[in-house]
Amino acid sequence: MAEPEWVTRAADEHGWTWVRINWQRAGAQPGFWYDERKADVAVARFPKYFKLTILHFAGVPFKPSFWQECIVRLFFGCKIPVEIIDPRTHQKSRRWVRLFRELRLWVPRKAGKTEFLAALALLVWYYEGLIGGEGYCFARDEKQAAQVFGRMSAMIGSSDPLKSDLRVYTDKIWCQNLLAPFFRITSKAEGKHGRVPYVTVGDEMHEWKSRDLADNLRQGEGPHLQPVRLYASTAGLTSQTVGREMFDESVKILDGALDDPTILVAMFAAGVDEDWKDEKVWAKVNPNLGLSPTITFMRQELAKAKANRAAEAKFRCYHLNQWVDEIQSWIRLPEWDNCVGAADGWRQWFDEIEEGRSCVVSFDATETHDFASLCWRFPPIEPGERTKYLWKFFLPEQTIVERGQRENRAAEYQRWVDSGALISVPGGVFELRYAIKEVRQSMQRWNIERIGYDPWNANSFYTELVNPTTDDRPIPEDLFVKMRFGHQSLGEATRRFETAIGAGAMHHGGNPIMRMMVKHCHVRFDENMNIVPAKKKSRNAIDGVVAAVMTEALAAASAEGPSVYETRGLIEIDI
Numbered sequence: 001m002a003e004p005e006w007v008t009r010a011a012d013e014h015g016w017t018w019v020r021i022n023w024q025r026a027g028a029q030p031g032f033w034y035d036e037r038k039a040d041v042a043v044a045r046f047p048k049y050f051k052l053t054i055l056h057f058a059g060v061p062f063k064p065s066f067w068q069e070c071i072v073r074l075f076f077g078c079k080i081p082v083e084i085i086d087p088r089t090h091q092k093s094r095r096w097v098r099l100f101r102e103l104r105l106w107v108p109r110k111a112g113k114t115e116f117l118a119a120l121a122l123l124v125w126y127y128e129g130l131i132g133g134e135g136y137c138f139a140r141d142e143k144q145a146a147q148v149f150g151r152m153s154a155m156i157g158s159s160d161p162l163k164s165d166l167r168v169y170t171d172k173i174w175c176q177n178l179l180a181p182f183f184r185i186t187s188k189a190e191g192k193h194g195r196v197p198y199v200t201v202g203d204e205m206h207e208w209k210s211r212d213l214a215d216n217l218r219q220g221e222g223p224h225l226q227p228v229r230l231y232a233s234t235a236g237l238t239s240q241t242v243g244r245e246m247f248d249e250s251v252k253i254l255d256g257a258l259d260d261p262t263i264l265v266a267m268f269a270a271g272v273d274e275d276w277k278d279e280k281v282w283a284k285v286n287p288n289l290g291l292s293p294t295i296t297f298m299r300q301e302l303a304k305a306k307a308n309r310a311a312e313a314k315f316r317c318y319h320l321n322q323w324v325d326e327i328q329s330w331i332r333l334p335e336w337d338n339c340v341g342a343a344d345g346w347r348q349w350f351d352e353i354e355e356g357r358s359c360v361v362s363f364d365a366t367e368t369h370d371f372a373s374l375c376w377r378f379p380p381i382e383p384g385e386r387t388k389y390l391w392k393f394f395l396p397e398q399t400i401v402e403r404g405q406r407e408n409r410a411a412e413y414q415r416w417v418d419s420g421a422l423i424s425v426p427g428g429v430f431e432l433r434y435a436i437k438e439v440r441q442s443m444q445r446w447n448i449e450r451i452g453y454d455p456w457n458a459n460s461f462y463t464e465l466v467n468p469t470t471d472d473r474p475i476p477e478d479l480f481v482k483m484r485f486g487h488q489s490l491g492e493a494t495r496r497f498e499t500a501i502g503a504g505a506m507h508h509g510g511n512p513i514m515r516m517m518v519k520h521c522h523v524r525f526d527e528n529m530n531i532v533p534a535k536k537k538s539r540n541a542i543d544g545v546v547a548a549v550m551t552e553a554l555a556a557a558s559a560e561g562p563s564v565y566e567t568r569g570l571i572e573i574d575i
Helices: 005-013 017-027 036-049 066-077 113-127 142-157 160-165 212-219 241-255 279-285 295-305 309-320 333-337 345-352 397-406 410-419 432-445 455-466 487-502 512-520 543-560
Strands: 078-085 092-098 102-106 134-138 166-168 172-175 180-184 197-203 228-233 263-267 327-329 358-364 372-378 387-396 422-425 447-453 480-482 522-525 531-533
Touching: 005 017, 005 066, 017 066, 017 241, 017 263, 036 066, 036 113, 066 078, 066 102, 066 113, 066 263, 102 113, 102 241, 113 134, 113 142, 113 160, 113 180, 113 197, 113 228, 134 142, 142 160, 142 166, 142 172, 142 180, 142 197, 160 166, 197 212, 212 228, 228 241, 241 263, 279 295, 279 309, 295 309, 309 327, 309 487, 309 522, 333 487, 333 512, 345 387, 358 432, 358 543, 372 432, 372 543, 387 397, 387 432, 387 512, 387 543, 397 410, 397 422, 410 422, 410 512, 432 447, 432 455, 447 455, 447 543, 455 480, 487 531, 487 543, 512 543, 531 543
Parallel strands: 102 228, 102 263, 134 180, 134 197, 197 228, 358 447, 387 422, 447 480
Antiparallel strands: 078 092, 166 172, 172 180, 327 522, 358 372, 372 387, 522 531
């Protein structure tokens, strides 16, 4: 069969080779027939039956974009013959059914996939529905599944024919004429056996914890002649093994390495060798570029992505559909050096910052061979002033010698000691009294509003300051904030610290140890692409970076109230 114009246009003009590959794969199936009339009708039904549901698009008839039209034409038009047993005569008969039973749509964020899935699901389940035909919608969790389910509900509410025949409940849509339910379900496979799904919608494949639920639902499709599975996702972290496995399978299907003619793969993803800064690449990968996302938004995101590698990783993942590693190097040194402020300012600021100035301080404790660090954060008090950060670093004397020799940096360590950037603690073990002394001295000069510490390895720091064993005055207990490392507790603070560096809104005074730590600092992503410093995965010590991020969280705590950490359900993780 000759290649249709829309296939040629998609592949040659837009670079969507997956359209041609799926067309050719379909044409190679025995008895293949392209039902052009059916495909035309399916495309025409979108603006007739459905309206868009959110933002300034709300209420606009859903006219499929060209990429969506290509999927609809392939999905509804490609047919093959199958032999069945006629239920009336129990004789063999022949029926034409859809070739593609499963859609795997890989597309960047904000391209309209949620609205598209919702309309597709309604088109098959309701307008082409079967008596008793069940529908199911799931994702990583119920909240995520509610995205597609909510769009389906909104489309029903904006259509007189739909809302007169369908009833929408919290987790179910009911069609009385077909005696058919469409359920929003949890992602757990337990208790899901025995279902007979006609339509299954699975969103955000990259975040699935397993394929058990999808497998259970697929195994229940046996009685149906042409069941439908609608799966969609962006890329994610390479550590999200289920989604990455499904992505790799999709690539193999398009490459011909995996033969499954029932899966329609729609792939919008930049190749590893393509220039992620090239707007032509954006246009190929973001099929709704200009409509959503806008080109202005993409250019703004690009500017952020150029600032550091973590932002670049997010840009590549969200907007180019490229899988990224769980760990990424972080701040680029030119951005950091742009925030030096006065040359060697870190030396003068301890004497020059006026007495009574408000600040917060954090303490990142240490084991024998790691740095311990204190960080003070001074918010601006005059127009045009930038936030100032001061650090004190500590290492046992014996550790300084050992690390200097092991890292071939003995002279550099000695310069740090001579300049006062590094405090040498006598012996081979770090003693808290040196950090405690620095905190007490700073409290005599400045108005310290919060003192942050991680109770995992600094409880003695807190105890000695609140209930000293010496004649020193106790520090009020309500100044202290326990800060456990995790994405929920420090993710937002990490983002703020990153933003301040990129915007040049901070002064760090050129502390040489901090420059070394920033150079080697990596960050760890969670499933939502939030970041925190990654101690174990960084190439060298990053304790000063962690302490600085803690001060960002303390500054937010001062604004939000002392219970901010108690109300966020902290998750402890090893960073």
